[in-house]
Amino acid sequence: MNSIFGLAAASALVLAASLGAAEAQCSAIPGGPIFTVDVGQPGTAYRAATSDMLLTQAHANAASLGSGRGVLGLTVNRYDFGLRVAVDSIPTATGFCTRLRAVTVAVAANPEVLYDGRYAPATCQRGAILDHENEHVAVFRDAISAAAPVIDAALRGAALPPSLAARTPAAAEEAYAGAIRAAVEPVLDAVRSRAQAANAQIDTPAHYAEVFRRCNSW
Numbered sequence: 001m002n003s004i005f006g007l008a009a010a011s012a013l014v015l016a017a018s019l020g021a022a023e024a025q026c027s028a029i030p031g032g033p034i035f036t037v038d039v040g041q042p043g044t045a046y047r048a049a050t051s052d053m054l055l056t057q058a059h060a061n062a063a064s065l066g067s068g069r070g071v072l073g074l075t076v077n078r079y080d081f082g083l084r085v086a087v088d089s090i091p092t093a094t095g096f097c098t099r100l101r102a103v104t105v106a107v108a109a110n111p112e113v114l115y116d117g118r119y120a121p122a123t124c125q126r127g128a129i130l131d132h133e134n135e136h137v138a139v140f141r142d143a144i145s146a147a148a149p150v151i152d153a154a155l156r157g158a159a160l161p162p163s164l165a166a167r168t169p170a171a172a173e174e175a176y177a178g179a180i181r182a183a184v185e186p187v188l189d190a191v192r193s194r195a196q197a198a199n200a201q202i203d204t205p206a207h208y209a210e211v212f213r214r215c216n217s218w
Helices: 004-025 051-057 124-146 148-157 169-202 205-213
Strands: 034-040 045-049 062-065 073-091 096-116 163-166
Touching: 034 148, 045 051, 051 096, 062 124, 073 124, 073 169, 096 124, 096 148, 096 169, 124 148, 124 169, 124 205, 148 169, 163 169
Parallel strands: 034 096, 045 096
Antiparallel strands: 062 073, 073 096, 096 163
16 A cells, blocks of 8 residues: 555455454454553754755754754654554464454654754854754654553554454454554644644744854854
């Protein structure tokens, strides 16, 4: 499939078509599957950049100090999403009856800070730029951390049958994964929107003025 939504639609069809057969051949695991949401904290990458690099790297997932040719710092973020689905399986005449045992979702903000390479280490300007960009790093990290309970609720509220008939256990895991991604993607969209709004509160003329007042010359 070319998109998460295409995969989710196909997975939904598999789930619906197989549910009756699964119910006829096996029962759900007592107590239901275990859901786990892990929020990672990878380190922040820092890299000196030219003015052209700072300008061309700016996009929807970035927050900057300055604008246009005057960009002095830039934080580019990627939200990582990992998924592990575990099923128990019982052979049947036509394949396997699988039972959803556990789902682990791993999410993390993965920011990279670019700063104007004209300013040497230990200078006032380098310190002011990095302090500002680290505020953006905190925003990206806080947004995904705050979403952990929402992701957990989305997993528990997703339409995931506890048992599923499939040709192979791997096919069942793939079907479950597609439905899980479809349930979590709206939460990740909300995380990106929350981070964008919070970063906009940092990137204001008044806040920029505070940064520039820290050093005698730029």
